[in-house]
């Protein structure tokens with residue numbers, strides 16, 4: 231069903247549209263959502279930093295130290311538990327990895343290091359951060375986790391941090407948009423899509439605030455505590471063009487199948503016939519580790535968690551199947567097994583989509599990270 235609220239475009243939706251318009255369209259159809267550990271970890275770290283920046287320190291002595299580690303961990307733990315619950319409520323999720331909590335702690339520390347650096351402090355052990363020093367950081371916070379929207383409501387984004395840049399005398403010299411990133415740090419320079427995302431925040435701020443001081447936008451990579459400037463021209467004109475091209479419609483937008491779109495991360499393959507025909511035509515269907523496929527289940531042995539499946543290829547461009555007679559044994563485990571058994575228990579019949587299965591072996595493996603979904607491609611003409 232097409233969403234009915236007013237159409238607005240965020241940088242991540244814009245990136246999705248640029249990668250493949252069909253991917254963007256599918257992401258708006260209310261299909262079952264997918265999440266992963268990296269996203270949950272990132273959100274918990276973000277939220278804990280935002281909490282720390284808003285923590286009420288009244289009544290504590292300015293020289294008090296030895297408080298930040300404990301407070302930081304209490305806030306992170308609370309956000310971690312919230313994220314865990316949301317993760318399990320998301321229909322498509324892998325196994326939760328509790329052991330990743332230590333990585334979240336490391337990323338949180340990386341973010342704190344960058345905040346300290348913003349007030350000119352480097353290399354200070356966190357137990358030595360005083361209440362006075364943290365209050366100084368808080369005094370430079372203009373906004374935390376704010377929604378940025380153009381006046382016409384058409385472009386939007388979620389801003390992590392808006393900080394004041396000040397000179398040695400404490401005078402405001404500009405605004406700094408700091409976007410926390412818990413993913414892999416850039417090599418050499420920001421990826422183009424991240425650069426554009428940050429410039430979109432910058433340019434929305436500038437368009438909403440005619441008297442704004444100079445605005446700088448940076449990606450703050452918590453893994454290495456490194457800050458990366460977004461540089462380049464104003465992106466709003468291009469963003470408005472993308473806004474016009476992404477109006478809600480019942481007719482699917484065009485697909486752009488290929489290695490950089492379907493071969494990367496597309497969460498919507500179970501509803502798209504185009505990656506399948508593309509793979510079949512270039513003879514890479516059902517090949518490689520972490521490959522996708524469409525199969526018919528002939529028999530499932532619950533005790534051994536193995537199934538006998540028949541490989542299918544496209545009969546036409548609508549995603550209808552052509553069984554090939556090629557039989558495979560597939561071993562299911564973790565969430566992959568749970569998803570399959572839930573479908574079988576619900577009486578599912580017909581083809582299945584297997585996402586990111588290990589197919590480079592005699593017995594295919596469908597593990598906790600895999601999608602197991604009914605194959606339900608939406609043709610180019612839209613839903614029947």
Ligand code: SF4
Pocket residue numbers: 250251252253254256485486487488491492493496497498499502503504505
């Ligand atoms: S599978 Fe490929 S063509 Fe289809 S929506 Fe995803 S990226 Fe686009």
